[in-house]
Amino acid sequence: MLHITAARHAQLFRLTQRRLQSGTFTACPYHQAKEGSATVMAQGAMEHCPVVGTTPHMGCPVEASLCDRRPPTMLAMVSQMGKSQLSAYVAATALAGYVIAGGTAPLVAAAVTTGTMLQSCSANTANQIIEAPYDKLMKRTCRRPLPMKFLSPQAATAISGMELTLGTGLLYCVSPPAAALGVFNWFLYVCIYTPLKRVSALNTWFGSIVGGVPPLMGGFAVAGIITPPVWLLATFLFVWQIPHFNGLAFHCRRDYEAAGYKMLAFYNPWRASFYAVALSVMMAFLTLVCPTLAGMEVEGVWYYSVTAAANALMIYKSLLFHNEPVRHCRGCFVFSYVYLSVVLAAIMLNHIQPMHLAQRAIDYVAAEATEASATSSAVVSTAET
Known part of the structure; x- marks a missing residue:
């Protein structure tokens, strides 16, 4: 098995060299940025791309992957540049804001969710256009469509x-x-946030403001005003961004440092992980104590049980990150998505329980009927006059 694997790697490396020399595709953008020339990659004496691995017989892993596949489809590139999965989370927070504000119209909810996701995809694409020269310097981003010159x-x-x-x-x-x-x-x-990443480690806090805005958009779509529960959700999402991103920034600290980004994770790792713990505790306060203070109707023991368990696990993951950041930074980052999904689901389900949903739907239909009746009466009066 090892012999077959080594033979496969050697075959891929020879194919890479031939395709580089024939000009059928450009070399790994990370390697180009580090060495300054694609032709260096084709030389037999050259060590492979330093992004990953230390196997001397294997070529750059980016080049090897290109030997096995063609450029991605346009749909795949649009999805990758727009960070469709991340944008879906952003859209979900806007939907949560709409639900918490009392929205019940399915078409309006769909418009808010889709519109927010499209705006988020646009912002992420614009971000990658601006950062394309730096994306090629990082392992995590060097395979994006713009650094690879697919687009x-x-x-x-x-x-x-x-x-x-x-x-x-x-x-x-x-x-x-x-x-x-x-x-x-x-x-x-x-x-603001994108250029600030190369200027100050405070960029994360500005990015957190961006994460807290979508629920406000959902709240506006209901009645043109923002209610206290929606403000509470926006505050929660602002706080959530810090432990979420600090885990990612520490995990990718070498990439960020190589590209010249200013991140607290490599300037002061202790403070970055401490913020993760402190703000995880604050999220527990925001989701367990503040809903009642903000006037939210919290129904049933299940909401407190689910959110308490989710908060306990989030605090635990943050403590692991603080005590052993190298080992647990990625775990904190990944679990933050699970935590957010559970909390958002609990908040929305609390507001759309069957009885409450039915009552809100009845109120909505009654209000529409009253408005239609008033309009008809006005038209009849005008006609009689």
């Missing part, structure tokens, strides 16, 4: 503009204030 910056700009236009238009149809807030959040992410 031109002009095409990426067109995609970002189209997503922003569609998302803003969709939000404007249901709530102009929500659409305006989404555009502001796009500007904050692309024009």
Whole structure:
């Protein structure tokens, strides 16, 4: 088995050399950035790309993967640049804000969710356009479409503009204030947070503001105002960003440092992990104590049981990260997604329990009927006059 594996690696390396010499694809962007030339990769005496591994007989893993596959489809590249999975979480937080504010119209909820996701995808694409020269310096990002030259910056700009236009238009149809807030959040992410990453370690706090805005957009879509429970959810998401991102930043600290980003994770790892613990405790306070203070109707023991268990595990993961950051940084980062999913689901289910949902639907239909009746009466009176 080892002999077969070694033979396979050698075959991939020879194929890589031939394809590099023939010019059928460019070399690994990480390697280009480090060595300054794609031709160096084709030389037999050259050590392979230092991104991963130390196996002397194997070529750059990025080049080896290119030997086995063609460039991704346009849909796959659009999804990768827009960070579709992350954008789906952003859209879910906007939906949570809509539900908490008392929204019951399915079409409006769909418009808020889709519009927010499109705006988020646009912001992420614009971010990758700006950071393309630095993405090629990092293992985590060097395979993105722009560093790999699968897509031109002009095409990426067109995609970002189209997503922003569609998302803003969709939000404007249901709530102009929500659409305006989404555009502001796009500007904050692309024009403030993105360049600040290379200037100050405070960039994480500005990025956290971006994460707290989508629930406010969902709240605006209900009645044009933001209720205290929606503000509470926005505050929770602002706080959640810090332990979430600090775990990622420490895990990728060498990448960020190589690309010139200013992250607390490698300037002061102890403080970064301490913030994760402190803010995990704060999230427990926000989800267990503050809902009642904010006027939320918390029904049943199940909500407190689920959120208490989720918060206990999040605090535990943060403590592990603080005590052994090298070993547990990624675990804290990954679990933060699980934690967020559980808490958001608990909050929304608490607001859409069958009896409450039915009552809200009845109230909504009654209000629509009353408005329609008043309009009809006004029309009849005008006609008689």
